[in-house]
Each structure stands twice: as C-alpha cells, then as structure tokens.
Amino acid sequence: MTLYAALTATRPEKMATAALVALAGSMLLTLSAKFAIPFYPVPLTMTTFVVIGLGLALGPRLGTAAVALYLLQGAAGLPVFTGTPEKGLGLLYMAGPTGGYLLGFLLAAFVAGTLAERGMDRSPLLAFVAALFAGAIIYLPGLLWLGTLLGWDKPILAWGLMPFILGDLAKAALAAMVFPAAWSMISSQGGL
Known part of the structure; x- marks a missing residue:
C-alpha cells in the first residue's frame, strides 16, 4: 500500500487490510509450528521467532491480533499447533504442557510491538534487546x-527453559535483522 493509498483509504478498507494481515500472520504461525523438533514436554519450533517478529513488524495491536487469531483457531480445533493431528484437539491441547507458552505468545507480541513503536527497532542492537525481552516474557506463563x-x-527449568536458550538467542538475533526493516517499511507507508 502506498503512502497516498494509506492516507486516503476508508476505515473499512483499513480494517479489511488489517484483517488480511492478521490472517496471514496466523497462517505464518501455523507453518512455523509444523516444523518442529520433538522434545518432551515442549517441542522446539520457530513459533517464538514468528511471534516476536509479528510484534516487531506489525506493532502491538496488529501483531497481537495475529497471535490471538492463531490461538482462537487452535481453540476451535483447527490443527494449527505443533503435533496436533488433522483434527486438532482445541482447548484440550491448550491445557497441556505448552498452554502457558501459548499465553506467553500474546504477551510477547504485544511487548515486542510496543518496544518497536517506542524506537527499539532503530538499530539491530536495540531490536535484539527488544526480541530478547519479548522472548523472555514467553517463559513466565510457560514455566508457571x-x-x-x-x-x-x-x-x-531443565524441561521448559534450558533446552531453548541457545535457540532463542539465535531467533532473537535473526528477528532483529529481519523484522525491523518490515516495521520501518510499514510505518513509512502510513501503517496498517
């Protein structure tokens, strides 16, 4: 969307665009959840990278909306989560070992988006710090x-934190390199 189009778009057009972006974000989360390394009791995936990236690229409202849509799809029984069969388990899956981490996804997308809005995306180092902080937020409800x-x-801690630390450091570094450019492009075009 060009700057002119963003500034002249009607409210329904902006809402439709935001809904499509949130849907695309939830689909990206689904794809990231399906490429998993089995690990007990919490699998290794790229979902934390995508959650943090959605916040950094889309901001707190739209990034969180994309994650919320993903969680609603899973709660409805769609097979969007890691390890769910074709007919998902919905709320039963969400009440399992990964349930707290799923809640943490909402918090992380909001935190990453808020930090990006406040300028934490201006340099790769600041974006890395924002991604680390947002990633750490996932662990609070997850471990609890x-x-x-x-x-x-x-x-x-040995099951739900330690195996993920090195991977999350790498994902935060990758997110800091990839997603701030997307945030800058979207905000320079008038946002969504």
Missing part, C-alpha cells in the same frame, strides 16, 4: 503453567 501441570518437584 508447566510447573503447575507437571508438579514443582519435576525439573521444570
């Missing part, structure tokens, strides 16, 4: 839910 579900006597 994992401990509640499996029991605090289990090695929760």
Whole structure:
C-alpha cells in the first residue's frame, strides 16, 4: 500500500487490510509450528521467532491480533499447533504442557510491538534487546503453567527453559535483522 493509498483509504478498507494481515500472520504461525523438533514436554519450533517478529513488524495491536487469531483457531480445533493431528484437539491441547507458552505468545507480541513503536527497532542492537525481552516474557506463563501441570518437584527449568536458550538467542538475533526493516517499511507507508 502506498503512502497516498494509506492516507486516503476508508476505515473499512483499513480494517479489511488489517484483517488480511492478521490472517496471514496466523497462517505464518501455523507453518512455523509444523516444523518442529520433538522434545518432551515442549517441542522446539520457530513459533517464538514468528511471534516476536509479528510484534516487531506489525506493532502491538496488529501483531497481537495475529497471535490471538492463531490461538482462537487452535481453540476451535483447527490443527494449527505443533503435533496436533488433522483434527486438532482445541482447548484440550491448550491445557497441556505448552498452554502457558501459548499465553506467553500474546504477551510477547504485544511487548515486542510496543518496544518497536517506542524506537527499539532503530538499530539491530536495540531490536535484539527488544526480541530478547519479548522472548523472555514467553517463559513466565510457560514455566508457571508447566510447573503447575507437571508438579514443582519435576525439573521444570531443565524441561521448559534450558533446552531453548541457545535457540532463542539465535531467533532473537535473526528477528532483529529481519523484522525491523518490515516495521520501518510499514510505518513509512502510513501503517496498517
């Protein structure tokens, strides 16, 4: 969308564009969830990269809307999550070991988008810090839910945090290189 088109678009046109972008974001999340490395109890995927990237590229409202749409699709039983069969398990899957991380996705997209809006996307270093912070947000509800579900006597940090640290550092670096350019392009064109 050109700057002129963005400035002259009617409210319904802007809403339709935003809805299509949120749908595309939820589809990207689905694809990222399907390329997984099985790991117990939480699989390794690229979804955290996409969640943080959606926030950095689309801002807090639209990035969070894309993640919310993805979660609603999963809750409705669509096979959007990692390891869900063709007919998804919906809320039952969301109540499992990854449930807290799924909630963390919403928070991370919002935080990454807010930090991008406040200028954290101006340099790769600042974008990296924003991506790290947003990524860390995912672990708060994720580990809390994992401990509640499996029991605090289990090695929760060894299962739900430690295996992911190096990968998340790499994903944050990649997000810092890729998504701020998208945010700058979208905002320079008048936003969505």
